[in-house]
Amino acid sequence: MTETSTAAPIETDAHIDTLVAAAVAAGDRWAATDPAERERIVVAVADALEADADRLIPIARQETNLAEPRLRGELKRTAFQLRLLARVAAAGDHLDVRVDHPDTDWPMGAPRPDLRRTSVPLGPVVVFGASNFPFAFSVAGGDTAAALAAGCPVIYKSHRGHPELSAATAETVTAALAAHGAPDGLFATVSSQAEGRAALAHPDVKAGAFTGGIPGGRALFDLAQSRPEPIPFYGELGSVNPVFVTEAAAAGRAQEIVDAFIGSFTLGQGQFCTKPGLLLVPAASSFTDLLRAAALPAGHRLLNPGIAQGHHQVREELAGRADVSVLAGGGGEVDPPLATLLSTDVDTLVAHFDELFVECFGPTALVVVYRDEAQLLDVARALDGQLTATLIAEDDDAIVGPLATILTRKAGRLLWNQWPTGVSVTYAQQHGGPYPASTASGTTSVGTAALNRFVRPVAWQGFPQHLLPGELRDDQTLPAPRRVDGHLEAGSRE
Numbered sequence: 001m002t003e004t005s006t007a008a009p010i011e012t013d014a015h016i017d018t019l020v021a022a023a024v025a026a027g028d029r030w031a032a033t034d035p036a037e038r039e040r041i042v043v044a045v046a047d048a049l050e051a052d053a054d055r056l057i058p059i060a061r062q063e064t065n066l067a068e069p070r071l072r073g074e075l076k077r078t079a080f081q082l083r084l085l086a087r088v089a090a091a092g093d094h095l096d097v098r099v100d101h102p103d104t105d106w107p108m109g110a111p112r113p114d115l116r117r118t119s120v121p122l123g124p125v126v127v128f129g130a131s132n133f134p135f136a137f138s139v140a141g142g143d144t145a146a147a148l149a150a151g152c153p154v155i156y157k158s159h160r161g162h163p164e165l166s167a168a169t170a171e172t173v174t175a176a177l178a179a180h181g182a183p184d185g186l187f188a189t190v191s192s193q194a195e196g197r198a199a200l201a202h203p204d205v206k207a208g209a210f211t212g213g214i215p216g217g218r219a220l221f222d223l224a225q226s227r228p229e230p231i232p233f234y235g236e237l238g239s240v241n242p243v244f245v246t247e248a249a250a251a252g253r254a255q256e257i258v259d260a261f262i263g264s265f266t267l268g269q270g271q272f273c274t275k276p277g278l279l280l281v282p283a284a285s286s287f288t289d290l291l292r293a294a295a296l297p298a299g300h301r302l303l304n305p306g307i308a309q310g311h312h313q314v315r316e317e318l319a320g321r322a323d324v325s326v327l328a329g330g331g332g333e334v335d336p337p338l339a340t341l342l343s344t345d346v347d348t349l350v351a352h353f354d355e356l357f358v359e360c361f362g363p364t365a366l367v368v369v370y371r372d373e374a375q376l377l378d379v380a381r382a383l384d385g386q387l388t389a390t391l392i393a394e395d396d397d398a399i400v401g402p403l404a405t406i407l408t409r410k411a412g413r414l415l416w417n418q419w420p421t422g423v424s425v426t427y428a429q430q431h432g433g434p435y436p437a438s439t440a441s442g443t444t445s446v447g448t449a450a451l452n453r454f455v456r457p458v459a460w461q462g463f464p465q466h467l468l469p470g471e472l473r474d475d476q477t478l479p480a481p482r483r484v485d486g487h488l489e490a491g492s493r494e
């Protein structure tokens, strides 16, 4: 699966020049299009995807080994995401409009000028999707939806794990955009890594978005930063997603926690970036016995040979260590693998953190036994950036306060007595985190705040009313579409 050479040369061929030139021209028109019209067109893409479900799902099944119900659910989520982002973008919340009227008594010691701040689309965005969400983080997935809805053209690098599905989805997207009057060149795809890098390096591209593993994400982030004009690169990468079980929770509901944990780490064969890959449990509990005795689900083929090989390699490296034991499951073919629970203790984990605290993408997790709850703080302090951190605890557990304080510095989403798999597309969702969970910890790739990544603030100082963008005028301090289309009133949260 790997063509990934971080040192590979950047190709700048005529094909990429043509795509980017078309994207720039389309982007100018798209940015100037009335936001309500942009919403209508993005919603048309969502409708077209749903209408094409019976054509797309069988291709997805064939290329990813994922089951039909899961794929249908994911396609529904993808269409929902397009519609929600289109509607919120049309309402203009992501523009973060601020209006300062002139103030001669402004206390800084000099008069305040008339200053009005809004945001404009960045321009062409290159998007790289992941293999484990062939719809929701792929051709028409969250990054594409957010960029288009925010007013940016997209050049999408197709994933080699589902090339036919990518081509078929792109056909649907392109046809819907054309049929509903979007400018030519607004959306295009490339297929090789070299083309993806060339597009990202092109001087007229203004941002990159990526979902995938750390090596590829880091290489592309470095490329985006090393351009003569560095550009934002929103990479959502891997994560271990530790779960902290307190002594009281373990004493009161061990079997329930064991069952829920097994359900979460084996969901989708463990092929989720939010899979709980590490469970911390007290030594003085029945946990390890319950886990040893637990029935693990049967093996199922993984997404593709590259993912299967990667899982096998990391699992074997962990299981082969003298300081790690196999608690349950394990073995099986490289593909399908059997679910595996490995075990060690906190002292070993902290002493060999870089080797043991690693993402094993697939149905494997590490159970780590602690002597006393103070060791939970040691583990929390040692963590690098995570997408999620989970507390399985009781309301009056004294450790929860200090633990949560540390974890807010480490993770993008904290969970209380719930499990991290399943990332709802909502207004308050935060899917990101400090590096290496993401390359831009101030942003999210899921939820409506994902729109903010693809606009840039501009302040207008002293301009006459008729020359200001609509949303900045005194008679229209809210973005125009929010006033006229009636879809979403200011500040409303459905």
Ligand code: NAP
Binding pocket: 001, 002, 003, 004, 005, 006, 128, 129, 130, 131, 132, 133, 137, 157, 158, 159, 160, 161, 191, 192, 193, 194, 196, 197, 211, 212, 213, 214, 215, 216, 217, 219, 220, 236, 237, 238, 239, 272, 273, 274, 307, 359, 361, 387, 431, 437, 445
């Ligand atoms: P991947 O192998 O990193 O691939 C992602 C995309 O980037 C693919 O299109 C790939 O091209 C491209 N790519 C990778 N390195 C590149 C390079 N040096 N130059 C140009 N293009 C490059 O990731 P994956 O196998 O699809 O996904 C598995 C990983 O994604 C797991 O670690 C998982 O945790 C993570 N993930 C994260 C999230 C999140 O939201 N944070 C969500 C889902 C998955 P090719 O297809 O040609 O190889």
